[in-house]
Amino acid sequence: MENETPFDLEEAIRNWLNSLLQSSRLRAEELEELESHLRDSVGVLQKRGLSEEEAWIIAQRRLGHRETLKTEVAKASSPAKVRTRA
Numbered sequence: 847m848e849n850e851t852p853f854d855l856e857e858a859i860r861n862w863l864n865s866l867l868q869s870s871r872l873r874a875e876e877l878e879e880l881e882s883h884l885r886d887s888v889g890v891l892q893k894r895g896l897s898e899e900e901a902w903i904i905a906q907r908r909l910g911h912r913e914t915l916k917t918e919v920a921k922a923s924s925p926a927k928v929r930t931r932a
Contacts, residue, residue: 855899862906888901891904
């Protein structure tokens with residue numbers, strides 16, 4: 847029988863954030879916002895009866911793949927184009 851280690855949500859979130867830090871150029875406030883959305887989603891799913899690990903898996907998938915996240919955050923946080931007078 848295998849000795850299975852219990853799921854640790856905090857460790858999973860730390861690993862997820864570290865992965866984003868290494869593979870993207872997201873700013874700290876963008877990472878904080880993504881983490882907040884992720885935690886909120888996990889909480890909602892747990893209230894619906896899912897285990898912490900199940901909620902994490904689904905919440906992470908719903909938030910999106912790293913490349914998608916980078917693109918979406920870039921769109922949302924890019925400054926409006928300023929028109930210059932000629």
